[in-house]
Amino acid sequence: MLAYTIRRLAMFVPLAFGMATITFCLLLFFPGDPVAVLLGDAATPEQIAQTRANLRLDAPWFERLGSFLWGLAQGDLGQSIFQRRPVSAIIIERLGATLELAAAAILIAVVIGLVLGVLAALWRGTFFDMALMFLAQVGISIPVFWLGIMLVYVFSVSLGWLPSISRGPAMGPALMQALSGNPGPLLDSLSHIFLPALSLGLGQAAIISRLVRASVLDVMHEDFVRTARAKGLSRTRVMLVHVLRNALLPIISVVGLRFGVLLAGAVLTESIFAWPGLGQLIITAVSQRDLPLIQGLLLTFALMFALVNLIVDLLYGLVDPRIELE
Amino acid sequence: MSFKRSLRSVFVGSIAALALSSSLAMADLVSPPETVRMGFDVDSLSLDVRLQAETTSYRLNDLLYDGLVRLDEHFMPQPALATSWEQPDPLTLIFHLREGVTFHDGSPLKASDVVYTYTTMLDPALNARSRSLYEPIESVTAVDDQTVEFKLKEPYAPLFSYLDLGIVPQSVAEGNANFGASPVGTGPFRFDNWVRGSQINLVANPDYWGGEPAVKRIEVVIVSDGTARAQAMAAGDLDLIYTPLPPAEVRKLEADDRFNHSVVPAASFIYVNFNTADPLLSDPAVRVAISKLIDQATIVDQIYGGMDEAASSILMPAFPWAYDADVKQPTFDLEGAMAELDALGWTMGLDGVRAKDGVRLALTIGTNSEDAERIQSIEYLQNLFASAGIATEVLIVDYPTFMQGNQGGTYQLSFLSWGNLVDPDRAMFGQLHSQGNFNWGKYSNPEVDEALERGREASTPEERAEAYKAAATIIADEVPYYIVSHMRLHAFTSKKLDGFTTDARGFLTDLATPASE
Numbered sequence: 024m025l026a027y028t029i030r031r032l033a034m035f036v037p038l039a040f041g042m043a044t045i046t047f048c049l050l051l052f053f054p055g056d057p058v059a060v061l062l063g064d065a066a067t068p069e070q071i072a073q074t075r076a077n078l079r080l081d082a083p084w085f086e087r088l089g090s091f092l093w094g095l096a097q098g099d100l101g102q103s104i105f106q107r108r109p110v111s112a113i114i115i116e117r118l119g120a121t122l123e124l125a126a127a128a129i130l131i132a133v134v135i136g137l138v139l140g141v142l143a144a145l146w147r148g149t150f151f152d153m154a155l156m157f158l159a160q161v162g163i164s165i166p167v168f169w170l171g172i173m174l175v176y177v178f179s180v181s182l183g184w185l186p187s188i189s190r191g192p193a194m195g196p197a198l199m200q201a202l203s204g205n206p207g208p209l210l211d212s213l214s215h216i217f218l219p220a221l222s223l224g225l226g227q228a229a230i231i232s233r234l235v236r237a238s239v240l241d242v243m244h245e246d247f248v249r250t251a252r253a254k255g256l257s258r259t260r261v262m263l264v265h266v267l268r269n270a271l272l273p274i275i276s277v278v279g280l281r282f283g284v285l286l287a288g289a290v291l292t293e294s295i296f297a298w299p300g301l302g303q304l305i306i307t308a309v310s311q312r313d314l315p316l317i318q319g320l321l322l323t324f325a326l327m328f329a330l331v332n333l334i335v336d337l338l339y340g341l342v343d344p345r346i347e348l349e
Numbered sequence: 350m351s352f353k354r355s356l357r358s359v360f361v362g363s364i365a366a367l368a369l370s371s372s373l374a375m376a377d378l379v380s381p382p383e384t385v386r387m388g389f390d391v392d393s394l395s396l397d398v399r400l401q402a403e404t405t406s407y408r409l410n411d412l413l414y415d416g417l418v419r420l421d422e423h424f425m426p427q428p429a430l431a432t433s434w435e436q437p438d439p440l441t442l443i444f445h446l447r448e449g450v451t452f453h454d455g456s457p458l459k460a461s462d463v464v465y466t467y468t469t470m471l472d473p474a475l476n477a478r479s480r481s482l483y484e485p486i487e488s489v490t491a492v493d494d495q496t497v498e499f500k501l502k503e504p505y506a507p508l509f510s511y512l513d514l515g516i517v518p519q520s521v522a523e524g525n526a527n528f529g530a531s532p533v534g535t536g537p538f539r540f541d542n543w544v545r546g547s548q549i550n551l552v553a554n555p556d557y558w559g560g561e562p563a564v565k566r567i568e569v570v571i572v573s574d575g576t577a578r579a580q581a582m583a584a585g586d587l588d589l590i591y592t593p594l595p596p597a598e599v600r601k602l603e604a605d606d607r608f609n610h611s612v613v614p615a616a617s618f619i620y621v622n623f624n625t626a627d628p629l630l631s632d633p634a635v636r637v638a639i640s641k642l643i644d645q646a647t648i649v650d651q652i653y654g655g656m657d658e659a660a661s662s663i664l665m666p667a668f669p670w671a672y673d674a675d676v677k678q679p680t681f682d683l684e685g686a687m688a689e690l691d692a693l694g695w696t697m698g699l700d701g702v703r704a705k706d707g708v709r710l711a712l713t714i715g716t717n718s719e720d721a722e723r724i725q726s727i728e729y730l731q732n733l734f735a736s737a738g739i740a741t742e743v744l745i746v747d748y749p750t751f752m753q754g755n756q757g758g759t760y761q762l763s764f765l766s767w768g769n770l771v772d773p774d775r776a777m778f779g780q781l782h783s784q785g786n787f788n789w790g791k792y793s794n795p796e797v798d799e800a801l802e803r804g805r806e807a808s809t810p811e812e813r814a815e816a817y818k819a820a821a822t823i824i825a826d827e828v829p830y831y832i833v834s835h836m837r838l839h840a841f842t843s844k845k846l847d848g849f850t851t852d853a854r855g856f857l858t859d860l861a862t863p864a865s866e
Contacts, residue, residue, distance in 0.1 A: 055749025059756065063402065063478045067786040074476050105394050105402075107529065116545055172576055179584035187584040188388070188572050189547055297388075297572040297581075299547030306573070307392070307546075310719070312749045 024340060031333050035326060042325045043095055046318050047088050057104050057312035078104060091318070100322070101315035103308075110319035114301065118323070121300035123194050124223065124292070125285055127216050129278060131224035132231055136274075139228070140235025141262070147240060155232065162229030167288040171222035171295040178218060188297040191215035219296040223288050227281055234277055238270035245269070271342050279335030283328055377862045379847040381563035385860055387589035388578045392546050392571045395529030397522070398515035399470050402478045404855060405549075407769070409569065411856045412551060414515020414534030417444050417463065417497075422852045423669055424616070424771055425810075426509040430458065430516055430535065431497075439806075442499040442508075443492070450558050452518040453539045460491035465519035467499075481786065482511045482775070504806040506813060510772035537562045537861035547571055560863030567860060582608070588846055591855050592839040596654025596722075599839055608841045609849070614667040616853040617768040617836040618660060618776070619653075621714075621730075625829050626791035627761045629710065633827040634693055639712075639762075640679045640831045641686035642733050649834045652725045656839060660832035662825045663777060664817060667835070667853045671773045671814040678825040678832065687737050695738070703738035711740040715760035717751040726833075727764045755789045766836070769854065773817045774804055781820070781829055792829035 058074045059066065066074075075081045079090075094101055100110035139159075143152045179187035191197070191212035201209035242248060243266055251261045290302035297303075301320060308316040339346050389405045398410040417434075418426035431444040450458040467489040469475055485505040490498050501508070515534050522528045532540050537559060538551040551567040570587065572578040579598035582590050583605065592599065603610050621643060623636050630636055649659045658666065662676040695703040695710050703710040714730060716723040727743050734741040744760060755763055770776040779785040782801045783793035797820050804816035824830060842849050849859050 054753065055747065056753050057749070059752050060749050061402075061476070061478065066478070067481050070473070070481060073473050077474065077476060107395060107400075107526070113545070120547075172580065175577065175580050175584065179586070180580055183584065187581040187586050188577065189570055190544075294573045295577045297547060297570055297577070299544055299571075303546050303573065310748060 024337070028333070028337065031336070035329060038329060039095065039322060039326060040092060042322050043092060043318065044088065046321045047091060050314055050317060051084055053312070053314075055312045057314055060311050061104060091315075100319040103316045104313045105311050105316075106313075110315050113304070113316065114319055114323055117299060117301050117304050119193060119195075120190055120298060121286075121289060121293070121302060124216065124219055124289060124298055124300060125282070127194075127220035128224035128227065128285060128289075129282075131220050132227035133274075133278065135224070135228035136231025137235055137267075140232040141239055141267070143232065143236040144239035144243065145262075147236075152236075156236070159229040159233050162225050163233075165226065167222060167226060168291045168295065170225060171219070171292055174218050174222050175295070185214050185218055187218075189215065190298055219292050219298055222295075223285065223292045226288070227278075227285065230281065231274060231277065234274055235270060238273050239266055242266045242269045268342060272339065275335055275338050275342065279332045282331045286324055286327070377848055378563070378859060381860075381862055381864070382588070382845045383564070384566040384568065385564055385588050385846065386568040386570065386586070387857075388570050388572045388581055388587040389591075390571075390573055390575070390578065390593060393543075393549060396532040396540065396543075396549075397529035398517060398532070398534065399466065399475060399477050400529060404769075405569070405571075408855055408857055409549060409551065410515050410532075410534075411513075411536070411854075411858065412538040412567070412861060413532050413536045413540060414517070415450075415536050416513035416515055418509060418512045419858075420510065420513050420771065422613075424510055424667070424853070425670070426512065429513070430463075439504045440487075440501045442501070444497045444499070446495045446497065447558060448495065450535050451556055452521070452535050453533045453554060454518065454521060456518055456520055458516065458518075458535055459494050460497045461494075462516050462519050463497045464489050464491050465523065466514065466516045469522075470514065479511070481779075483508075483514075506805055506807055507772040507774035507778075510775070538567060541566075557861075557863075559861070562861045563864035564860045564862070567857075582841055582843075585843075588843040589849070590841050591851075592656065592837075594839070596656060599654065599656060602841045608843060609847065611840045611842070611850060612837050613840075613851060613853055614658065614665070615768070615836045615838040615855075616665060616667045616770040616776075617766060618663070618665065618770075619657065619764075619766040619833045619836060620663075621831040621833060622755065622760075622763045622765065622790050623792075623829050623831070624758055624761050624763075624790045625793075626758060629708075629712065630761055632693070634689065635695075636828040637679050637826075638686045638689035638693065639734070639739070640828045641682045641689070642737050642739070643730065643831055643833070644681045644733055645833055646681065648726050648729065652722050652729065653834065657834035657836045660835045662821045663830060663832050664821045665770065665773070665776060665835055668773055670810045671817050673814075673818050673821075676818060676821045676825050678828060683733070683737060690737065697738045701735075701738060702740045709740060710738065711742070712761045713742045713744055713759075714762040714764065715744040715746070715751060715754055716764040717748040718745045719748055723764050730764075756787075758789060758791070764833075768836075771854070773813070774801070777801055777817065777820055777824075778805070781824060790829050792827075794823060794827065797823050 058071050058080065062070055062074060091101065103110050103113055106113060139155055143155045146152050175187045178185045191214065192208040194212050197208035197212040248261060248265055251265050289300060290306060292298065293300045293302035294306060301323065305320045308320060391403045391405050393406040393409060394402055396406060396409060396413065398414045401407050401410050415429045417429060417431040419429040421427050430447055430450060432447050434442060434444045436442050446458065446460060452458060467486065470477055470483055471480060471486060485502050485508065487500040487502045492498050518533055521533045530543065537554055537557045539554045541550040541552045543549045548571065549569045553562045553565045555561045572581055575594045576598055578590050579594055579602055581587050582602065602608055623630050625631055645659050649655065649657055661674060662678055664672050664676055666672050690703055694705045698704045714727050716727050724745055731741040731743050746754065754760055767776060778801045779787045781788060781792050781797055783798050800816045800820035804813050807813040807816055838851065838853060838855050840851050
């Protein structure tokens with residue numbers, strides 16, 4: 024498994040260069056001039072030309088691609104045109120917030136999805152099952168954006184229970200402080216992340232609950248489940264050890280695949296909740312045509328997606344020993 | 350020339366005398382709170398005042414730095430770091446600096462800092478967005494530690510409107526790539542910390558020359574979505590927000606008696622640009638007829654929810670000294686427009702589109718996709734134009750593409766706005782002088798050119814006002830620009846900030862009210 028992981032990680036290198044080349048080429052066809060945005064409406068044509076030269080935007084495309092790839096090989100993603108700081112530094116300072124939000128959303132999605140999916144399968148055909156599946160359908164259809172605004176309206180504006188915007192203390196350090204007896208920062212952090220994570224996670228929870236229900240129902244009719252029941256195992260034990268473990272496989276792979284959707288959703292959620300993550304950053308970068316920053320962000324998203332799918336594959340091996348990772 | 354020179358001296362001298370007594374704040378807060386938390390729509394790109402590019406930077410830099418002058422609510426220069434100035438000839442300005450001013454790092458303000466600020470501002474290597482505003486400056490030199498001399502290439506009256514540029518300390522800023530991330534100025538508030546994309550915090554400067562502010566801490570939270578910003582205000586998480594906000598949110602907050610609502614004219618306008626280089630639009634009479642198809646009232650009151658003021662000309666109400674309500678561009682008149690088009694030989698064809706000498710009257714109108722109200726406006730115009738026999742194609746693209754299109758003359762008409770116009774010159778010279786840098790519609794009228802040049806060379810506000818009125822009158826008659834509305838800035842504040850007023854730029858000067866003795 025270690026060899027497999029290393030081999031997969033090594034694949035990230037050509038992936039990164041491939042991604043970098045593709046995004047670079049796509050951005051060549053992207054209309055709009057970053058310099059015109061940078062210098063604003065009042066820029067003179069001479070100023071624009073001079074700034075283009077200063078930023079080396081007037082160099083031929085193959086030269087720029089070459090220097091971008093050469094920089095990448097040295098771990099340098101270049102300078103943001105607008106923030107005038109290294110792209111890697113900008114991405115790193117925002118990465119934590121997005122990962123934290125994505126992890127919390129996945130956690131919420133998996134917990135809610137699993138519990139409701141299993142209950143719906145157990146009580147198949149009842150009113151609960153039908154109501155749940157109806158709600159799941161609604162959950163899948165609700166746009167993340169609208170859901171976020173509604174959650175803020177209910178929990179922040181009307182009830183006043185939770186903060187409507189911004190991020191609390193970073194979760195990691197807050198957790199450490201809580202372990203050493205000071206739960207304040209952690210509670211603050213949780214109160215800030217709850218609404219954005221819920222608005223991002225609910226749609227995924229709806230999808231997972233439908234999948235869990237179907238998957239559990241499938242497995243429940245397998246011979247080995249009947250055998251387990253016949254052996255006299257308790258209903259709970261059969262459910263947890265035999266049914267759920269087997270039903271989990273398709274769910275894990277869906278969570279991996281949905282990660283991309285989650286990142287896309289984070290772009291909207293972050294702007295509603297003023298969450299300082301990569302999603303907000305890419306909106307700004309695109310609207311400004313900050314080409315080096317866009318390239319860096321797309322590369323980061325691609326690598327994150329690849330990494331999550333690697334984790335999914337590794338989890339597969341853990342959950343199902345029949346799968347060999349070679 | 351000598352007459353002008355003497356008048357100019359009187360003008361400059363009288364400003365200095367008038368302002369010595371004025372306090373920094375526009376109005377005093379009734380009971381200043383310890384902490385003020387406000388929601389802004391964009392993060393700052395850099396808090397280096399020389400690189401300011403968006404509203405957030407302008408507003409915060411006004412608290413972090415002081416300029417030689419500051420602009421009062423009517424954009425008239427008042428002393429700030431310069432306590433007085435004189436103008437021995439039209440091309441020379443001498444500023445005397447306030448004594449005993451220190452930067453936030455404790456170092457004293459010197460004339461060399463002023464020289465450094467303006468010299469780097471003019472240096473193309475800095476890529477400063479507003480460099481072109483300062484280009485008429487030939488040189489800036491320190492006469493002694495407390496005196497600075499500006500030499501100009503040509504007479505340039507609008508310069509005072511840009512001399513509120515904050516002064517940076519040379520010892521900290523020089524060669525410091527990180528200056529924009531940890532700025533140092535002389536202003537009433539010091540930089541505390543910044544979580545990019547999320548929050549910028551400032552703290553009161555106890556050593557401020559104007560007195561330590563009573564408000565001790567300012568937290569600026571970045572909430573890009575207007576609805577979310579209004580909700581955060583409603584939830585009690587913010588003390589102050591400004592437009593842009595969706596019209597529906599403005600109405601909701603207006604109805605909420607927990608908040609104060611104040612409205613000031615902003616130095617910004619929304620307009621329709623006519624590409625006068627286009628053969629169909631080169632005749633002013635055709636432009637006048639088409640401008641009569643712009644249903645200004647519906648756009649301003651319905652689409653924009655009545656948040657702005659319908660304009661009668663390019664003269665902005667934010668400048669009372671240069672405003673004249675009697676200058677009037679054409680108003681909505683569908684029948685009149687059709688009759689004028691008929692008279693000009695544009696007769697209705699069988700396909701419902703007007704034509705003249707075999708050429709159809711078909712136009713494109715562009716705007717940017719980020720702004721729902723602009724899109725609704727041009728779609729509404731498309732309908733109105735069609736009903737008058739003008740085939741109109743709507744082009745909606747994202748902002749950078751749109752601006753590129755404007756600069757390249759892609760659209761015959763476009764619907765857009767100008768902001769942060771702190772001087773009437775800033776609203777007209779670049780836009781409508783035949784040699785203007787952003788005269789995208791290639792408008793050219795020698796009389797307008799002459800009037801705008803006169804505005805730059807004039808010595809008194811009265812002379813300048815007269816020049817801009819003359820230019821605005823011709824512009825209203827020939828319609829290279831149709832001004833839809835003069836924008837207004839709406840501020841919502843919690844009761845904590847009773848007494849707070851702002852200016853056209855949304856500056857937060859009132860938060861610097863010193864603690865009462």
